[in-house]
Amino acid sequence: MSKSVIAPDLVGTAACCPPLLARPITQAQADHVAPLLKALADPVRLRLLSLVAAHAGGEACGCDLGDAFDLSQPTISHHLKVLLDAGLLDREKRGVWAYYRVRTGVLASIAQLVADAPG
Amino acid sequence: MSKSVIAPDLVGTAACCPPLLARPITQAQADHVAPLLKALADPVRLRLLSLVAAHAGGEACGCDLGDAFDLSQPTISHHLKVLLDAGLLDREKRGVWAYYRVRTGVLASIAQLVADAPG
């Protein structure tokens, strides 16, 4: 069964340092970061992430998220799971509802990788 | 097919401003940025980009790039074309050789979108 397990810890350390444009990244680094970017590389998931992040308190209920799209509930749930498995999102279930929160640290790592030398 | 035309100008302006985590991005913005991330979301293309950027003078000859991978020459050419069509790379043909250069501005736009408010 799934649990695609991308090892967010490894990403956290591997993606933070080499700015991609400064010197050639290793194959291992590329292999670790690519799945994260792949999880991001979808309009629905980008909007989901943005919706969650911009929501009051930094967290959003799944019941709210579906309304913004013309997609079925299983499809939304699927995209949320992709973001979850990639380590870009956190889920907390309270009662009947599921609340999502963005892992801003991972996002920041990706940005740092893609960005040119920030200095 | 061919010429997938992602309108790099539009991306340049659309991706620069909203930090994704600050407020919900529009569907149009997501639709414009997702193909860029998709072009990035491949280990081979990440390494290609990094190799080109880190090369002397900021440009690299295609003949050098293939040596770093266990892939056929057409496959490398294909990945370079994907990066080219996405507007992440520039190509200049001098004599027999093709020289590639990273469009750092587009990369910076992506980073700015993904990044949290830097302040």
Add this chain to the structure above:
DNA sequence: CGCAGCCATAGACGGTCATCGATATCTGGG
């Protein structure tokens, strides 16, 4: 001109992905 080397394109093939409808699971309320 003819050969050799660099690069791009075309077509094919297997794998992965996005989406759906149907269904299962869980929770709270009457």
Add this chain to the structure above:
DNA sequence: CCCAGATATCGATGACCGTCTATGGCTGCG
């Protein structure tokens, strides 16, 4: 205990992606 609503999972399907081999178009050299 049973129902209703929220969410997750399953299985199928059509589209897309990464890779290959084969081939074609260039350029420079003898």
